[in-house]
Amino acid sequence: MTMKILLENIRQLVQVEDKARTWVSGKEMGSLRVLEDAFLVIDDDQIETFGPMKDFNENLVEGADMVMEIDCAGKIVMPGYCDSHTHVVFPASREQEFVDRINGLTYEEIARRGGGILNSAKRMEQRSEDELFADAMVRLDEVKRMGTTAIEIKSGYGLSMESELKMLRVIKRLKANSPMIIKSTFLGAHALPVEYKADRQKYIKLLIEEMLPEIDREGLADYMDVFCDQGFFTVEETAQLLEAGWKYDLQPKIHANELGLTGGVQVGVKHQALSVDHLEHIGDDEIKALLASKTMPTVLPGAAFFLGMPLSPIREMIEAGLPIALASDYNPGSSPSGNMNFIQSLACIKYKMTPEEAINACTINSAYAMGVEKIAGTICSGKQANLFITRELPSYSAISYYFGANPVETVIINGEIY
Ligand SMILES: N=CN[C@@H](CCC(=O)O)C(=O)O
Numbered sequence: 152m153t154m155k156i157l158l159e160n161i162r163q164l165v166q167v168e169d170k171a172r173t174w175v176s177g178k179e180m181g182s183l184r185v186l187e188d189a190f191l192v193i194d195d196d197q198i199e200t201f202g203p204m205k206d207f208n209e210n211l212v213e214g215a216d217m218v219m220e221i222d223c224a225g226k227i228v229m230p231g232y233c234d235s236h237t238h239v240v241f242p243a244s245r246e247q248e249f250v251d252r253i254n255g256l257t258y259e260e261i262a263r264r265g266g267g268i269l270n271s272a273k274r275m276e277q278r279s280e281d282e283l284f285a286d287a288m289v290r291l292d293e294v295k296r297m298g299t300t301a302i303e304i305k306s307g308y309g310l311s312m313e314s315e316l317k318m319l320r321v322i323k324r325l326k327a328n329s330p331m332i333i334k335s336t337f338l339g340a341h342a343l344p345v346e347y348k349a350d351r352q353k354y355i356k357l358l359i360e361e362m363l364p365e366i367d368r369e370g371l372a373d374y375m376d377v378f379c380d381q382g383f384f385t386v387e388e389t390a391q392l393l394e395a396g397w398k399y400d401l402q403p404k405i406h407a408n409e410l411g412l413t414g415g416v417q418v419g420v421k422h423q424a425l426s427v428d429h430l431e432h433i434g435d436d437e438i439k440a441l442l443a444s445k446t447m448p449t450v451l452p453g454a455a456f457f458l459g460m461p462l463s464p465i466r467e468m469i470e471a472g473l474p475i476a477l478a479s480d481y482n483p484g485s486s487p488s489g490n491m492n493f494i495q496s497l498a499c500i501k502y503k504m505t506p507e508e509a510i511n512a513c514t515i516n517s518a519y520a521m522g523v524e525k526i527a528g529t530i531c532s533g534k535q536a537n538l539f540i541t542r543e544l545p546s547y548s549a550i551s552y553y554f555g556a557n558p559v560e561t562v563i564i565n566g567e568i569y
């Protein structure tokens with residue numbers, strides 16, 4: 152039986168395009184194509200057509216055995232968020248470190264004492280694949296209810312052959328069991344396990360010579376990540392790892408410039424990274440390198456907010472002509488939230504992005520940052536029917552205005568209603 156879904160009387164249909172674009176950058180980030188009083192037709196799992204209500208006629212839903220009508224009067228319809236940077240497979244929360252930071256310790260001090268990522272790695276050993284899968288499914292459901300329909304998930308809390316593979320196999324199971332678009336990233340170089348302190352190359356060799364071939368054999372990753380930063384992996388080590396990843400066709404998406412001006416952006420760009428993420432420390436050289444690249448600068452406002460870090464100079468980057476993507480960085484240490492509505496609020500309130508820029512950064516640009524811009528990230532006919540309907544709101548700016556709330560009422564993924 153063929154079914155079409157008709158969304159009618161939509162107050163604002165946001166982020167529409169006639170032809171799929173790659174990304175928006177610079178001044179373009181400030182404009183958003185919006186149809187007022189609109190309709191949208193979904194045919195099976197795809198967006199078929201859309202337009203102003205005055206142009207709607209019954210022929211547009213002809214040919215289907217059944218048409219489901221959804222009245223969207225007073226509501227906003229947007230493409231589902233593409234959250235291009237998360238760590239939603241994790242073994243346990245880390246609220247004790249949150250309390251330690253309130254009492255004066257820094258994130259780096261906690262990490263040096265064996266907390267942070269190493270703390271998660273210790274707990275990862277004790278969690279079974281089934282438990283990790285069940286917990287992550289709950290988190291995916293949580294973010295889906297807040298409008299996320301595509302998500303990138305990293306390993307990186309394993310740091311041993313067994314645990315890294317366990318995390319990646321969990322992500323593979325999530326791909327098979329969740330309706331969301333999921334991309335998987337190998338982040339074995341997230342932190343150096345203490346037992347390799349005296350011989351860093353030994354760990355890097357383990358990643359390159361043992362883990363990568365097995366990951367390739369089982370088809371466990373789409374991308375390759377390294378935490379290239381002060382106290383984590385150097386630029387030289389990052390280059391070595393990214394080159395090794397490319398041998399298995401794993402394009403880099405790296406953590407860079409969170410803790411200092413460390414050269415992470417440049418090494419990412421040099422190795423054709425799809426995205427460089429965090430970017431709390433950005434200078435003229437980083438901007439220049441990014442301008443000459445196809446790498447998406449991705450900012451993670453949740454982490455900067457939660458850890459009280461310096462804010463990325465987003466305005467300066469946009470004014471220089473760069474695109475910006477935003478992601479939640481949902482993880483237990485630096486950003487325990489996957490609410491992309493709140494990410495937009497932070498972007499507007501803290502970074503002075505306009506709502507238009509923030510929406511572009513969470514949809515079309517973040518779709519590019521996870522390699523799904525051809526099928527997601529905008530309302531475009533032929534793209535997957537992945538979108539959400541809000542409760543009644545006066546305009547799309549109210550999504551970031553009502554900070555901390557969840558304006559999403561209905562989510563549609565692949566033409567299925569949730
Ligand atoms: N910065 C590196 N990695 C994660 C945090 C990991 C953690 O603290 O558990 C991030 O993106 O913020």
Ligand SMILES: [Zn+2]
Pocket residue numbers: 236237238406480482
């Ligand atoms: Zn991260």
